[in-house]
Amino acid sequence: MKESTKQFLSKILPVLIYLAIVFTLSSVPSLIPPHLGISWEDKVYHFIEYTGLALLLFRAFGFWPKLRAFSGRALLTLMIGSAIGAIDELHQIYIPGRASQFSDWLADVSGTVFAIIIMGIIYLLIRPLSRKKIQNP
Numbered sequence: 001m002k003e004s005t006k007q008f009l010s011k012i013l014p015v016l017i018y019l020a021i022v023f024t025l026s027s028v029p030s031l032i033p034p035h036l037g038i039s040w041e042d043k044v045y046h047f048i049e050y051t052g053l054a055l056l057l058f059r060a061f062g063f064w065p066k067l068r069a070f071s072g073r074a075l076l077t078l079m080i081g082s083a084i085g086a087i088d089e090l091h092q093i094y095i096p097g098r099a100s101q102f103s104d105w106l107a108d109v110s111g112t113v114f115a116i117i118i119m120g121i122i123y124l125l126i127r128p129l130s131r132k133k134i135q136n137p
Contacts, residue, residue: 030097050111081112
């Protein structure tokens with residue numbers, strides 16, 4: 001199997017599968033997720049959903065050599081994650097029993113930003129270790 005095929009299957013395909021699940025679930029009329037016992041539980045689900053998506057997007061963008069820098073991957077993850085959240089909210093206008101809310105989109109964007117922060121922390125922790133390996137073979 002070609003290296004590019006392996007990269008696609010390991011990095012891009014998970015994003016596509018995740019997106020298919022997101023849009024399938026958002027197409028279910030009157031979907032009621034498990035009750036968390038808090039009034040803003042819907043926002044928690046959006047936050048978690050888009051944190052997962054953003055982690056997969058960030059990872060996938062490392063597939064392209066020009067996007068291996070953290071800043072490029074972070075910016076593209078924010079832009080794509082936010083756009084997908086907006087498209088998902090607009091899509092829900094046409095689904096019976098579903099509502100499109102700006103606050104849901106803000107939860108989506110917040111989850112995306114949270115994932116970027118997580119990746120930034122990981123990057124800061126791993127980067128010094130990789131420099132030590134280069135200096136001390």
